[in-house]
Amino acid sequence: MSRPIDALLQEQRRYPPPAEFAARANVDDPDVYRQADEDFEGFWARWAEELAWFRKWDRVLEWHPPDARWFVGGRLNASVNCVDRHLATPRKNKAAIIWEGEPGETRVVTYQELARQVNRFANVLKALGVRKGDRVTLYLPMIPELPIAMLACARIGAVHSVVFGGFSPTALAQRIADSGSRVLVTCDEYYRRGERIPQKRRADEAVQMAGGIDKVVVVRRTGANVPMTPGRDLWWDELMASADPHCPPEPMDSEDMLFMMYTSGTTGKPKGIVHTTGGYLVGVHATTKWVFDLKEEDTYWCSADIGWITGHSYIVYGPLSNGATTVMYEGSPDWPDKDRLWSMVERYAVNIFYTAPTAIRQFMQWGEAYPRRHDLSSLRLLGSVGEPINPEAWVWYHRVIGGERCPIVDTWWQTETGMILITPLPGITVTKPGSATRPFPGVKAAVLDEQGQPVPPGGGGYLAILRPWPAMLRTIWGDHQRYVDTYWSRWNRQTYYPGDGAKWDEDGYFWVLGRVDDVMNVAGHRLSTMEIESALVEHPAVAEAAVIGATHSIKGQVPVAFVILKSGWEPSEALERELKEKVAQVISPIARPDRVVFTPDLPKTRSGKIMRRLLRDIVHGSALGDVTTLRNPEVAEHLRQAFETAA
Numbered sequence: 001m002s003r004p005i006d007a008l009l010q011e012q013r014r015y016p017p018p019a020e021f022a023a024r025a026n027v028d029d030p031d032v033y034r035q036a037d038e039d040f041e042g043f044w045a046r047w048a049e050e051l052a053w054f055r056k057w058d059r060v061l062e063w064h065p066p067d068a069r070w071f072v073g074g075r076l077n078a079s080v081n082c083v084d085r086h087l088a089t090p091r092k093n094k095a096a097i098i099w100e101g102e103p104g105e106t107r108v109v110t111y112q113e114l115a116r117q118v119n120r121f122a123n124v125l126k127a128l129g130v131r132k133g134d135r136v137t138l139y140l141p142m143i144p145e146l147p148i149a150m151l152a153c154a155r156i157g158a159v160h161s162v163v164f165g166g167f168s169p170t171a172l173a174q175r176i177a178d179s180g181s182r183v184l185v186t187c188d189e190y191y192r193r194g195e196r197i198p199q200k201r202r203a204d205e206a207v208q209m210a211g212g213i214d215k216v217v218v219v220r221r222t223g224a225n226v227p228m229t230p231g232r233d234l235w236w237d238e239l240m241a242s243a244d245p246h247c248p249p250e251p252m253d254s255e256d257m258l259f260m261m262y263t264s265g266t267t268g269k270p271k272g273i274v275h276t277t278g279g280y281l282v283g284v285h286a287t288t289k290w291v292f293d294l295k296e297e298d299t300y301w302c303s304a305d306i307g308w309i310t311g312h313s314y315i316v317y318g319p320l321s322n323g324a325t326t327v328m329y330e331g332s333p334d335w336p337d338k339d340r341l342w343s344m345v346e347r348y349a350v351n352i353f354y355t356a357p358t359a360i361r362q363f364m365q366w367g368e369a370y371p372r373r374h375d376l377s378s379l380r381l382l383g384s385v386g387e388p389i390n391p392e393a394w395v396w397y398h399r400v401i402g403g404e405r406c407p408i409v410d411t412w413w414q415t416e417t418g419m420i421l422i423t424p425l426p427g428i429t430v431t432k433p434g435s436a437t438r439p440f441p442g443v444k445a446a447v448l449d450e451q452g453q454p455v456p457p458g459g460g461g462y463l464a465i466l467r468p469w470p471a472m473l474r475t476i477w478g479d480h481q482r483y484v485d486t487y488w489s490r491w492n493r494q495t496y497y498p499g500d501g502a503k504w505d506e507d508g509y510f511w512v513l514g515r516v517d518d519v520m521n522v523a524g525h526r527l528s529t530m531e532i533e534s535a536l537v538e539h540p541a542v543a544e545a546a547v548i549g550a551t552h553s554i555k556g557q558v559p560v561a562f563v564i565l566k567s568g569w570e571p572s573e574a575l576e577r578e579l580k581e582k583v584a585q586v587i588s589p590i591a592r593p594d595r596v597v598f599t600p601d602l603p604k605t606r607s608g609k610i611m612r613r614l615l616r617d618i619v620h621g622s623a624l625g626d627v628t629t630l631r632n633p634e635v636a637e638h639l640r641q642a643f644e645t646a647a
């Protein structure tokens with residue numbers, strides 16, 4: 001953990017906000033930090049005043065660690081804030097969503113049109129028997145029907161659970177079952193790298209596995225002929241055609257659930273992270289406006305998928321609550337060629353662009369020629385999220401994409417935090433490549449040691465958040481104890497433990513290193529080692545498997561699997577391929593191991609826990625740490641040889 005960060009701390013480059021940018025910035029006074037710190041509840045209450053409420057809150061915060069209630073007694077509706085309230089303003093006919101399909105067709109959805117679609121689908125859901133508090137699973141690609149369905153759920157108080165459209169039927173089934181959804185929204189097919197992905201077929205498989213689904217609403221995306229189960233499956237367009245375009249919004253309590261979003265934990269079972277209405281909306285509204293310096297006339301593009309929290313907060317709720325124009329793209333960045341994103345930036349004159357380090361490293365590898373084909377001069381701000389950004393990638397992004405004139409906001413946050421917590425404010429923060437800089441105003445963070453003491457500047461430890469923030473998760477669906485244990489038990493019940501290693505420097509800047517637990521981050525997607533191991537063990541040949549995240553120049557990390565075969569099976573290239581395929585099928589192609597190393601044994605502690613740290617050392621060619629606590633110390637050297645022979 002110490003090697004990469006030592007290099008980061010030697011990073012001497014400094015990027016002050018360009019004068020031209022600073023002169024027009026939404027935040028131009030560094031005193032915001034002091035003001036917010038003096039009265040953080042007052043700070044968040046001022047932001048809450050920007051939203052539309054049916055009833056104002058009685059108290060900003062009730063904090064019974066680790067349980068927080070924000071804007072207590074307040075009533076509001078997220079769809080009203082993201083749609084209705086813009087209709088009485090000049091935003092009525094402004095583009096809310098500019099969408100581009102992979103084959104190249106476009107759709108512009110104005111706020112007025114969005115309102116009609118959301119209201120209609122809200123009525124469709126009601127007619128299907130969906131009531132306040134019911135969960136609805138959305139298994140859709142990046143098409144406008146996804147945000148429409150999310151906002152329609154929000155309108156009637158249903159809880160959406162968006163499952164990333166690229167997940168396997170097994171992963172979808174698990175999430176449907178855990179959430180107890182009765183309604184699933186999916187589509188016939190969608191386009192990815194020129195291929196048609198059979199989404200409905202995969203959804204059918206999942207519905208069969210999960211049970212409990214009564215109705216499947218199917219969006220026509222490609223117009224393919226897909227099997228429809230009578231009485232269960234219904235076409236989106238047919239339902240919408242007869243739906244009333246007026247649906248009164250449900251006045252939700254601030255603390256009523258808005259959505260749940262599954263994320264990987266250290267055990268195989270994904271955690272349903274629960275977000276509520278008032279605090280979440282205040283948090284994403286504020287951070288969108290200040291971190292991205294959002295202006296009325298901006299075209300804003302976050303290239304994430306809505307199937308991840310980044311898309312929820314910074315494609316849908318944050319931008320729309322600000323009345324912004326948000327761009328959505330269905331397909332792959334290299335289709336039909338590797339300049340697709342830059343072609344879109346040029347054609348839509350995108351001003352703010354937000355993506356992930358894994359994408360930036362991919363763009364670097366493809367080379368400068370692709371962005372150079374296009375006029376990127378509309379860009380004025382760039383963002384990064386998902387994992388630590390290597391300073392070289394940062395500098396490349398700044399130079400090649402940003403033309404050396406755009407500030408970069410490296411934003412640290414999580415599914416659980418709901419909103420950005422550590423980030424530059426682009427008009428006032430001097431940035432350092434590789435550092436997410438400082439906590440957002442009102443947020444308090446630190447780097448702590450095992451005992452909960454702050455480490456000295458330059459030191460490394462655990463990232464910690466020291467006070468509640470409005471968009472924080474409230475619980476894990478169906479498992480409040482796991483919420484308490486996972487996030488609020490490392491030091492005390494008032495200190496949030498994100499599970500990331502970090503250092504801070506003399507200026508109080510944070511340098512986030514990545515996960516300290518057995519969760520890995522592959523191309524910005526969080527995967528648990530356990531989930532992949534479980535998938536491998538499902539194969540008849542596999543007795544035991546251990547997976548670690550190995551450093552990878554493009555994806556950040558990739559899974560490497562160590563596998564013990566059952567007797568009667570022999571290692572072979574064919575079997576290696578089969579196992580990789582197995583993981584891709586059970587979880588997602590994202591989780592496909594980069595390598596599978598066959599071994600007769602695995603290093604284990606006396607309590608029988610696989611020592612993954614040692615496997616990491618072997619893969620990275622580092623000196624093997626202490627092996628004396630192992631039950632089988634001799635296995636380490638064997639493994640190293642096995643790994644090197646396989647390489």
Ligand code: WT7
Pocket residue numbers: 263309310384385386387388389410411412413414415416436498499500512513514515521524525526
């Ligand atoms: C984990 C959260 C938040 C949306 C994307 C991922 C890592 C995220 C940064 C950053 C260093 C980062 C952390 C965090 N991470 N942003 N700017 N610098 N690391 O959401 O799947 O919940 O993953 O992503 O390790 O804990 P997620």
